[in-house]
Amino acid sequence: DVVMTQSPLSLPVTLGQPASISCRSSQSLVHRDGNTYLNWFQQRPGQSPRRLIYKVSNRDSGVPDRFSGSGSGTDFTLEISRVEAEDVGVYYCMQGTQWPWTFGQGTNLEIK
Amino acid sequence: EVQLVESGGGLVQPGGSLRLSCAASGLTFSDYWMTWGRQAPGKGLEWVANIKHDGTEKYYVDSVKGRFTISRDNAKNSLFLQMNSLGAGDTAVYYCTIGRGYNWGQGTLVTVSS
Numbered sequence: 568d569v570v571m572t573q574s575p576l577s578l579p580v581t582l583g584q585p586a587s588i589s590c591r592s593s594q595s596l597v598h599r600d601g602n603t604y605l606n607w608f609q610q611r612p613g614q615s616p617r618r619l620i621y622k623v624s625n626r627d628s629g630v631p632d633r634f635s636g637s638g639s640g641t642d643f644t645l646e647i648s649r650v651e652a653e654d655v656g657v658y659y660c661m662q663g664t665q666w667p668w669t670f671g672q673g674t675n676l677e678i679k
Numbered sequence: 680e681v682q683l684v685e686s687g688g689g690l691v692q693p694g695g696s697l698r699l700s701c702a703a704s705g706l707t708f709s710d711y712w713m714t715w716g717r718q719a720p721g722k723g724l725e726w727v728a729n730i731k732h733d734g735t736e737k738y739y740v741d742s743v744k745g746r747f748t749i750s751r752d753n754a755k756n757s758l759f760l761q762m763n764s765l766g767a768g769d770t771a772v773y774y775c776t777i778g779r780g781y782n783w784g785q786g787t788l789v790t791v792s793s
Binding site: 604606608610615616617618621627659661663666667668669670671672673 | 723724725726729738740741774779780781782783784785786
């Protein structure tokens, strides 16, 4: 199985400041169809997960533009340009290139 | 608006069975792969099984192979997960999602305990 490793696992951030989460996969996430199926999810406390980013850098509908995704191959990053209170929660990267699809351990973003 | 509503969870004894359902609306259900994921209490996310648009391809995570069966009824916009031989490790909130995690339901809690 493809192992997804996130860092940091805990991320205290001051309101209005940027935040960055790294995600590394144990093998390349380039699919045979040419796409790279790396998604990012947000899970607010007590809520279901919500997809923020798909195929590395595409924001889902309704996702604020302060969220951005980048990377290639095995190294990926989720960046929040200015953290707001509503961004508190756990963030997961996920690979959908090889079944079983797998998630990272999760990064807990909290406000300092 | 796309909506996914799971049902069928509950308390079951070890070795027992449950059938989960997911009712989909706001999309052309038969156009999409559908996936079940789960989250054990206080833990991370795990994919369980997925199924092709027409039901002809199905994939399972190793830990549920031979015990769980995913199916769908495109005429009723519904997704199912038949879970047999349940163990404590299957205790989790089970979520229905579209494809690789586009849209999630509210989840249904399955508790395996004597």
